[in-house]
Amino acid sequence: MSRTFTIDGKTIPFEEGQTIIQAATRAGVFIPHLCYHPDFKPHGSCKLCTVKVDGRHTASCTMRAMAGMVVESDTAEINAERRALTQMLFVEGNHFCPSCEQSGNCQLQATAYHLGMMSPHYDHFFPNRPVDASHPDILLDFNRCILCSLCVRASRDVDGKNVFALSGRGINTHLIVNARSGLLGDTDFTLADKAAQVCPVGVILKKRKGFAVPIGERKYDKAPISEAAETEDR
Amino acid sequence: MTAPTRKLKVATTSLAGCFGCHMSFLDIDERLFTLLEHIEFDRSPLTDIKHCSPDCDIGIIEGGLCNAENVHVLREFRKNCKILIAIGACAINGGLPAQRNHLPLTTILEEVYHTSPGLANGMIPNDPELPLPLNKVHPIHEVVKVDYFIPGCPPSGDAIWKVLTDLLAGREPTLEHGLMHYD
Numbered sequence: 368m369s370r371t372f373t374i375d376g377k378t379i380p381f382e383e384g385q386t387i388i389q390a391a392t393r394a395g396v397f398i399p400h401l402c403y404h405p406d407f408k409p410h411g412s413c414k415l416c417t418v419k420v421d422g423r424h425t426a427s428c429t430m431r432a433m434a435g436m437v438v439e440s441d442t443a444e445i446n447a448e449r450r451a452l453t454q455m456l457f458v459e460g461n462h463f464c465p466s467c468e469q470s471g472n473c474q475l476q477a478t479a480y481h482l483g484m485m486s487p488h489y490d491h492f493f494p495n496r497p498v499d500a501s502h503p504d505i506l507l508d509f510n511r512c513i514l515c516s517l518c519v520r521a522s523r524d525v526d527g528k529n530v531f532a533l534s535g536r537g538i539n540t541h542l543i544v545n546a547r548s549g550l551l552g553d554t555d556f557t558l559a560d561k562a563a564q565v566c567p568v569g570v571i572l573k574k575r576k577g578f579a580v581p582i583g584e585r586k587y588d589k590a591p592i593s594e595a596a597e598t599e600d601r
Numbered sequence: 602m603t604a605p606t607r608k609l610k611v612a613t614t615s616l617a618g619c620f621g622c623h624m625s626f627l628d629i630d631e632r633l634f635t636l637l638e639h640i641e642f643d644r645s646p647l648t649d650i651k652h653c654s655p656d657c658d659i660g661i662i663e664g665g666l667c668n669a670e671n672v673h674v675l676r677e678f679r680k681n682c683k684i685l686i687a688i689g690a691c692a693i694n695g696g697l698p699a700q701r702n703h704l705p706l707t708t709i710l711e712e713v714y715h716t717s718p719g720l721a722n723g724m725i726p727n728d729p730e731l732p733l734p735l736n737k738v739h740p741i742h743e744v745v746k747v748d749y750f751i752p753g754c755p756p757s758g759d760a761i762w763k764v765l766t767d768l769l770a771g772r773e774p775t776l777e778h779g780l781m782h783y784d
Contacts, residue, residue, distance in 0.1 A: 463700060464783035465690055465754035471784065480781045485774075486693050486750035490743050493695075495703035582784050591778040 372436035374398075374418070379432070387427035387438060388416050397593040398440050399449055399478050401456075401567055402515035403428040407524065410516050413456075415449050415478065450482040457487040459538075461494065461510035462568075468577050469569030471585025475513060477592035499544065501552030504574055511568045512542045518571060522562035530556045542570070608638075609658040609769070612682060613645040616671040617698045617738060618664025620646070621755040622689040626661075628758030639769055653681035659768070660685045662747075665695040666739045670732035679745040684768070687747045688761070690754040690783065692740060699738040706736050749774055753782045 371378050374387075374396050381390035386409065388398050402413040409428040416427045419439040427440070439445060456462075456475060464470045499507035514533060519542075522530040530551075534543040546553035557563070563571055582588075586595060615623060623646060629636065644653045653660070660682030666672055679685055690696040701709055714723045741747055751764050751774075760780040767774040 457694070461700070461703075463690070463694070463696065466697065466700070467784075476783055479783070480778065483775065483781075485752060485776070485781075486687065486742060486747070487740070488742070491694060491699075491740065493699065493702035493737060588779075 370432075370434045372432055372434060372438060374438040374440050375442070379438075381432040385432050387418060387420070387430050387432050387436075390432045391427065391440075396440070398427050399481060399592075400428060401474055401478060401513060402517065404517055404520075404565060404567075407517065407520045407565075410520065413513070413515060414452055417445065417448065419445065446482055450479075450484050451488075453479050453482055453484055454486075454488045456513050457484075458489045458491045459494070460492075460512060461496065463510075467511065467569045468572050469511070469566075471580075471582055471588045473569060473587070474567035474592065475511075477587035477595075480587070481592050496541075499551050501548075501550040502554075502556065502574075503552070504558050505551060505556065505563060506572045506574055507544070507551050508570055508572060509542060512570045513568055514540055514542065515567055517565040517567065518542070518562040521565045522556075522560065525561040528555060528560065528562075530554050530560070530562060608641045610643045610654060610656060611640045611645070611659045611661065612643040612653045612657045612678060613647070613661040614663065614674055614678065615646065616662060616664035616674060616692070616741070617667035618689060618691045618696075620663070622663040622692075622753075623647075625753075625755035625758055626688075626761050629762045630758065632758075632762055636765065653677055655681050657682040658684065661688050662686065662692050662741055663688050665691045665698060666735060666741060666744060667698050668732040668734045672735075672744060675741055675745055684748045685745065686749045686751060686764070687741050688751045689756060690752065693742075693750055693752055695738045695740050696754065699740075702737045706734060710734075751776075754784055756782065 369380060371380050373379065374391055377396065379390050379394045388400060388403055391398050398416050398418065400416040402410045403416055411426045411429040414426060417424055418427045420430060421437055464476055470476060496509040498509065516533055519531045519533060522528050530545050532543050532545060533540055535541050543549065544551050544554060558573060642648045643657050644650045660678040662675060662678060662685065666675065687693050691698060710725045714720060714725045749764065751761055753760055760776055763776060763780055764774040
C-alpha cells in the first residue's frame with residue numbers, strides 16, 4: 368500500500384515514522400530550516416520549517432508524516448512568517464556578513480536570500496557577546512549564534528563530550544561551554560569533533576583558515592540553498 | 602522602459618559609509634546613459650548640489666547613522682524624497698561602523714585620543730563644528746521610514762541596476778540568486 372501525503376499539491380511518498388521534512392527532502396521538496404539536520408534528532412526550535420498541516424501551523428521537522436495529510440509550505444503567507452523569524456534572528460545577534468568568515472557558506476544568510484529578505488526590518492539589539500579565542504585551533508564567535516543547538520546535540524550524541532549547552536531562558540538563552548572557566552580551551556574539544564563541523568552559521572570557526580575560498584565563490588554563491596544538497600559538507 | 606513625461610529627480614548621499622556603494626553605482630557603466638534618459642541627479646556627491654530640492658522622487662542613502670549630522674541629512678532626504686532607498690550593509694544594519702556598538706562611546710574616544718601608544722597629551726576633539734557622535738551607530742530604518750533596500754557590501758552594479766529599473770518600470774524590486782548578497 369502506498370502511503371502518501373501532499374505538499375503544495377505535490378504527492379509525497381513516505382515511510383512509517385518519517386517526519387514531514389524527511390519525506391519532503393527525499394522527494395526533492397525543499398523546506399527552509401536552520402536547527403534541523405538530517406543526522407540528528409529534531410530540536411523544533413527555530414520554527415523556520417513551519418508548515419500548515421490541514422490548516423494548522425506545525426514544525427515539519429517534528430511532525431510525523433501521515434497518509435492523506437494536506438501540507439502547505441511554499442506559500443506567500445508561510446514564507447512571510449519565515450522571513451519575519453529570520454529577520455528577528457538577524458537583529459537579535461550581531462550578523463555582519465561582510466566581515467564574517469562563514470559568509471557564502473552560512474545557512475542563515477542563504478536562507479535569508481532564499482526568503483527574499485532585503486532588510487532586517489526590526490530594530491537591532493546590538494548585544495555584547497565577547498568571543499572565546501582560548502582554544503588553540505578553534506574560535507568561538509558568539510555574536511552569530513542562533514541557538515540551533517546543533518553543536519550541543521553533536522557533542523552530546525556523537526562525540527560523547529557534552530562540550531556545549533544552552534543556558535538561560537527566553538531572550539537570555541545563550542550558548543555556554545562546559546568548563547569551570549567557561550572557556551573552550553579548557554575542554555577536550557578538537558577539530559575532529561562532529562560538533563566542530565555542524566555550526567550552520569559562523570560561531571565555531573577553524574583558526575588560521577580565514578578566507579581560503581574567496582567571497583563570491585562559496586557554496587551558496589554557486590547555488591541557492593534550496594538546490595544545495597543537504598548531505599554536503601558545510 | 603518607456604520614456605517618462607518628465608525626468609525623475611534622484612538624490613544620493615553617503616552618511617557613515619565609505620562611498621563604496623556610490624562607486625558600485627558607477628559600475629553600471631554605460632547604462633548610466635540609459636538611466637539619464639529617465640532621471641536627473643539632484644543633491645548628490647556626483648553633482649555637488651548641497652541640499653535636496655523639495656520635489657525629489659528617489660533618495661538613495663548609503664551608510665548608517667554615526668553622528669548627529671547623519672541624522673539631519675537623513676531627515677532632509679526623507680522630507681524631500683517620495684521614495685527612500687537604503688543601499689548597502691551600513692545603511693541596512695549599521696555595517697562595519699556599528700561594530701563599535703558593544704563598547705561605551707567614552708571608552709572608544711579615550712582609547713583613540715588618549716591611551717593609544719604615541720598619543721601623549723592627546724585630547725578628544727571638541728570643536729563646535731564637529732558633529733557629535735551618537736552613542737550607538739544605527740541603521741537608517743530605525744530613524745525614518747525606508748521604502749526599499751539594496752543589500753550588499755557593496756551591492757553589485759547589476760543589483761543596483763535591477764532595483765532601479767524595477768522601480769522605474771513600476772515593479773516591486775526583487776533580487777534573485779546571484780544578485781542578492783549581504784557580503
